[in-house]
Amino acid sequence: xxxxxxxxxxxxxxxxxxxxxxxxxxxxxxxxxxxxxxxxxxxxxxxxxxxxxxxxxxxxxxxxxxxxxxxxxxxxxxxxxxxxxxxxxxxxxxxxxxxxxxxxxxxxxxxxxxxxxxxxxxxxxxxxxxxxxxxxxxxxxxxxxxxxxxxxxxxxxxxxxxxxxxxxxxxxxxxxxxxxxxxxxxxxxxxxxxxxxxxxxxxxxxxxxxxxxxxxxxxxxxxxxxxxxxxxxxxxxxxxxxxxxxxxxxxxxxxxxxxxxxxxxxxxxxxxxxxxxxxxxxxxxxxxxxxxxxxxxxxxxxxxxxxxxxxxxxxxxxxxxxxxxxxxxxxxxxxxxxxxxxxxxxxxxxxxxxxxxxxxxxxxxxxxxxxxx
Amino acid sequence: xxxxxxxxxxxxxxxxxxxxxxxxxxxxxxxxxxxxxxxxxxxxxxxxxxxxxxxxxxxxxxxxxxxxxxxxxxxxxxxxxxxxxxxxxxxxxxxxxxxxxxxxxxxxxxxxxxxxxxxxxxxxxxxxxxxxxxxxxxxxxxxxxxxxxxxxxxxxxxxxxxxxxxxxxxxxxxxxxxxxxxxxxxxxxxxxxxxxxxxxxxxxxxxxxxxxxxxxxxxxxxxxxxxxxxxxxxxxxxxxxxxxxxxxxxxxxxxxxxxxxxxxxxxxxxxxxxxxxxxxxxxxxxxxxxxxxxxxxxxxxxxxxxxxxxxxxxxxxxxxxxxxxxxxxxxxxxxxxxxxxxxxxxxxxxxxxxxxxxxxxxx
Numbered sequence: 204x205x206x207x208x209x210x211x212x213x214x215x216x217x218x219x220x221x222x223x224x225x226x227x228x229x230x231x232x233x234x235x236x237x238x239x240x241x242x243x244x245x246x247x248x249x250x251x252x253x254x255x256x257x258x259x260x261x262x263x264x265x266x267x268x269x270x271x272x273x274x275x276x277x278x279x280x281x282x283x284x285x286x287x288x289x290x291x292x293x294x295x296x297x298x299x300x301x302x303x304x305x306x307x308x309x310x311x312x313x314x315x316x317x318x319x320x321x322x323x324x325x326x327x328x329x330x331x332x333x334x335x336x337x338x339x340x341x342x343x344x345x346x347x348x349x350x351x352x353x354x355x356x357x358x359x360x361x362x363x364x365x366x367x368x369x370x371x372x373x374x375x376x377x378x379x380x381x382x383x384x385x386x387x388x389x390x391x392x393x394x395x396x397x398x399x400x401x402x403x404x405x406x407x408x409x410x411x412x413x414x415x416x417x418x419x420x421x422x423x424x425x426x427x428x429x430x431x432x433x434x435x436x437x438x439x440x441x442x443x444x445x446x447x448x449x450x451x452x453x454x455x456x457x458x459x460x461x462x463x464x465x466x467x468x469x470x471x472x473x474x475x476x477x478x479x480x481x482x483x484x485x486x487x488x489x490x491x492x493x494x495x496x497x498x499x500x501x502x503x504x505x506x507x508x509x510x511x512x513x514x515x516x517x518x519x520x521x522x523x524x525x526x527x528x529x530x531x532x533x534x535x536x537x538x539x540x541x542x543x544x545x546x547x548x549x550x551x552x553x554x555x556x557x558x559x560x561x562x563x564x565x566x567x568x569x570x571x572x573x574x575x576x
Numbered sequence: 577x578x579x580x581x582x583x584x585x586x587x588x589x590x591x592x593x594x595x596x597x598x599x600x601x602x603x604x605x606x607x608x609x610x611x612x613x614x615x616x617x618x619x620x621x622x623x624x625x626x627x628x629x630x631x632x633x634x635x636x637x638x639x640x641x642x643x644x645x646x647x648x649x650x651x652x653x654x655x656x657x658x659x660x661x662x663x664x665x666x667x668x669x670x671x672x673x674x675x676x677x678x679x680x681x682x683x684x685x686x687x688x689x690x691x692x693x694x695x696x697x698x699x700x701x702x703x704x705x706x707x708x709x710x711x712x713x714x715x716x717x718x719x720x721x722x723x724x725x726x727x728x729x730x731x732x733x734x735x736x737x738x739x740x741x742x743x744x745x746x747x748x749x750x751x752x753x754x755x756x757x758x759x760x761x762x763x764x765x766x767x768x769x770x771x772x773x774x775x776x777x778x779x780x781x782x783x784x785x786x787x788x789x790x791x792x793x794x795x796x797x798x799x800x801x802x803x804x805x806x807x808x809x810x811x812x813x814x815x816x817x818x819x820x821x822x823x824x825x826x827x828x829x830x831x832x833x834x835x836x837x838x839x840x841x842x843x844x845x846x847x848x849x850x851x852x853x854x855x856x857x858x859x860x861x862x863x864x865x866x867x868x869x870x871x872x873x874x875x876x877x878x879x880x881x882x883x884x885x886x887x888x889x890x891x892x893x894x895x896x897x898x899x900x901x902x903x904x905x906x907x908x909x910x911x912x913x914x915x916x917x918x919x920x921x922x923x924x925x926x927x928x929x930x931x932x933x934x935x936x937x938x939x
Contacts, residue, residue: 267663271656373768377738377935386698387924388674388739478652485649485675523657526645527664533615533646 210559221554222502229550233543240542244535254529261524262517268524270407274478275516276509277411278303278470278487282494283501283508284415284422285466289459291426291503292439296460298346298361299467300491301368302339306468307475308372309338311380311482314394314475324397331398332414332472339468340461342368347460351453357460365491376482390483400477409477415509418466422505425462435459467491488519500547518543606846607666608632610644611657613673614771620796620815621770622646624832625672625695627816631835632842640842650675655683662687668845670838671695673770674739680704691845696741698921700852707837708741710858712748712920713888714830714866716895717881718812719752721827721869722760722790724877725810726753729760732783734793734800736770738934742794744923745830746930748895749792754929756880763788764932773799784809790827801826810872817867829867836862856917860889896920901928 238251262272282299289296313334314327321327346360373389382392400409426432434455438445442452470490479486497515501507522536531539610629614622629642648654654676661669662683668691671680677697684692684704692704700706722731731753735742750762763786765779776795780803783791792812793800798821804811805822813819813829837857844850857863866885869878887893898909902925909915915923926934 261660268656268660271659274656377768386740386922387743389737390675478655480652481678483651483675485651485653488649488653520656523645524660527609527643527657527661530643 208561210561211556212559214555214557225550225554226547228554229546230543232550233546236546237539237542240539250529254525257524257528258518258521262520268520271520272513272516273408273412275519276513277409277415277477278474278490279494279497279515280415280509280512281411281418281470281473282467282491283497283512284418284505285463286494286498287422287501287503287505287508288426288432288435289463290498291432292435292455292459294350294456294459295358296343296346296361296463297358297495298343298364298491299463299494300487300489301361301365302342302464302467303471303474303487303491304365304368304372305342306335306339306471307482307486308368308375308471309468310335310472310475311375311391311394314398315380315391318398319395321397324401327397328400328476331476332469335472336465336469339471340465342468343460343464344457347457351456372482373484376484380482382481391481393481394476398476399480400473409473411473411477414469414473419505419509426505431455431458467494493519496544500544605641606636606639606842607664608640608642608668608670608842609661609666610642610670610672611648611654611661611676612644612646613648613650613675614796615646616644618771618796619798619818619821622672622796624816625670625834628832628834628838632838635835635839636842648673648676652679655679658683658692659686662690666690668693668842674741691850693841698854700854702852705841705852705855707841707853707855707857709832709837709861709863710856711830711832711864712745712895713859714864715745716748716752716888717866717885718792718828718830719749719754719762720756720881720884721752721873721877722749722792722810722812723753723755723757724880725827725873726757726760726790728787728789729757730786730788731760731762732780732786732788732791733762733764733930733932734776734779734783734791734795735764735766736795737768738766740921740923743926743934744920745794747923747927750927750930751895751900754927758929760929762792762930764926764930766932766935767795769795771796773797776800777803780804781807798822813867819867819870826870827873828869831865831867833862833865858888859885860891902926903928903930903933 234255241251241254242248261268263269282303286296286299310331313331318327318330342364346357346364349355349360350357376389376391380391381387382390384392400411402409403412434445434450437450438452438455446452471487474486475482493515497511498508501511518540522540525531525536526533610625612622612625616622616626626644629644632640633642645657648657650673658669658671658679670693672695674696677694677699680692680694681699681701681704684701688703690703694704694706696708697706733746733749735746746764753760753762763783765783767775767779769775776793776797776799780791780800784803784807788809790810790812791800791804793814796815798813798818801811801813801818801822805825809825810827811822811825812827816829816831818829819826841850859865869881884893888895894914896909896915898913899907899911900909902908905928908925924934926932
């Protein structure tokens with residue numbers, strides 16, 4: 204009997220700038236689908252043009268929304284940089300949102316209570332940023348230890364810790380940290396001016412952007428130029444081989460999680476010191492979750508992560524503008540943003556793999572999968 | 577190769593810029609924007625504001641253009657939206673959540689040509705007003721109805737977050753209950769969120785399970801009304817007329833008529849007579865009201881409610897007139913006295929027929 208088999212396998216031949224081309228092509232595909240979707244919805248082709256015009260001009264022009272895009276890029280990039288390192292060893296830290304919250308909370312504690320009378324702005328800010336990073340790192344250390352020594356699944360523990368962080372923040376802003384002059388509203392007092400992140404000139408962009416760029420190089424260095432980065436890669440590729448060659452998975456896991464948590468905590472710290480200037484609800488719009496997608500789309504490359512974070516910030520800002528100008532409901536904006544992501548991920552699969560139809564005998568079912576990885 | 581690409585990019589950018597320039601040269605309409613914390617489909621708070629937006633669209637027709645932005649985070653994150661509205665030269669921006677206050681103030685200082693209307697806050701500026709309505713008045717009337725209709729003398733109340741506004745309105749409701757039924761108690765459960773249908777449902781269920789036969793609410797979704805309908809107890813909605821969610825259970829709801837107020841604001845801005853203020857209108861201004869009473873409410877109760885409504889409108893009666901005691905039995909308002917607006921705006925205590933406590937700050 205003749206057996207026709209569909210086989211999915213990795214394409215071996217690669218072409219130049221493959222990753223870049225895939226991204227561009229998939230973006231175009233998603234824009235076309237999106238265009239048809241909008242056309243059907245509004246029945247007017249001019250709306251499609253208008254939508255693209257908004258999406259590609261407003262977020263990226265200086266007099267318009269460029270500053271907003273950059274302000275959204277900063278936390279996304281920082282968190283994504285941390286996530287790259289753990290994702291490299293195939294540890295799935297879903298808890299960046301909680302680590303961000305802890306960073307923001309620790310910074311608030313420092314700014315409003317511990318160091319509130321500090322007169323030197325530079326040392327106060329430095330201290331507060333370090334404080335935030337440490338808090339985020341400690342929050343990430345919990346699931347790291349649980350995984351290293353009790354083999355608890357980090358996806359579950361990191362995710363659960365997010366909820367604890369959110370409720371902890373609620374407790375603080377509804378309770379002990381509530382602004383005494385705030386008419387009982389759930390927010391803290393405004394931080395002392397000394398602790399606000401300085402702006403770069405008159406741009407409206409705080410110095411968080413410099414910290415972000417420095418950390419891009421730090422992350423790159425760690426991942427590609429250090430022993431640690433090499434070990435992380437080996438663990439990610441083949442944990443058994445790593446173990447046999449004497450690499451301590453537990454040690455690397457803990458270091459990577461601390462790094463990842465510290466960057467998320469730093470992002471939280473920067474958000475409250477640079478943008479919010481107080482702690483309140485909604486200070487994060489899910490940056491910790493969005494950054495997972497950023498890290499993934501950047502294919503775990505630190506430099507791409509910044510670019511992707513920038514484009515993603517643009518997508519968020521552009522989405523707001525589409526509501527204003529095109530009067531699209533928020534659900535439609537989310538659908539459009541989802542569509543872009545979906546095409547990016549799907550086309551990666553389509554371009555990197557191919558479907559091969561083979562005639563072969565049914566006995567060889569076993570080792571089909573390990574072929575070309 | 578690189579040169580060609582750069583050239584292409586340049587051409588594309590020029591085209592985009594031209595496109596942008598051309599599309600901005602259009603006939604000038606009066607532009608009004610609404611920034612919402614929740615989705616317009618919440619059937620409550622945001623929905624009520626959006627009814628106001630639709631109302632002014634109808635009133636002003638082609639002479640204005642409105643837009644809205646939903647689900648905006650209640651913090652400084654919202655600043656990019658307010659700034660872009662100002663950059664797009666919107667004439668009036670209505671910001672309908674307390675948490676937008678600081679972001680609005682910061683943008684208002686930077687863009688003097690846009691009028692910012694901030695709902696439920698207290699900060700104002702040259703081009704920024706605060707506005708709100710005395711919805712405690714219809715809430716008091718709703719309390720009267722609840723006091724008459726309860727049989728178990730246990731009235732459930734789903735409350736969002738423990739700010740003075742919510743405490744004041746809950747107190748007014750409880751005072752209405754007490755006026756006609758001194759034995760009834762109002763049991764308060766907090767959801768700690770303005771809009772969270774799942775938690776609101778849980779809260780309503782727990783109240784019904786513990787014996788409440790009327791569910792009132794101050795949260796933004798219709799979930800408590802729906803839950804009351806499922807469980808066969810009466811409900812009193814909030815924000816907007818929620819009767820379609822509880823065909824058998826719904827009694828009434830204190831409701832917002834924002835459109836009436838929005839119309840006057842827009843007219844004032846159009847003819848240049850607008851001034852920054854701290855507006856707090858009541859039933860006599862039409863900004864708040866009680867939704868039409870359901871047929872379940874007996875005629876004599878209806879007429880009592882009507883008497884109090886007229887008395888409040890005329891100023892002959894105030895829901896917060898003494899004597900009023902707090903939960904610890906302290907006399908907070910003496911007989912013959914009325915709480916001042918200042919005291920109402922910073923209220924942080926419950927009246928004596930409320931069961932439940934206010935989460936307090938330790939300072």
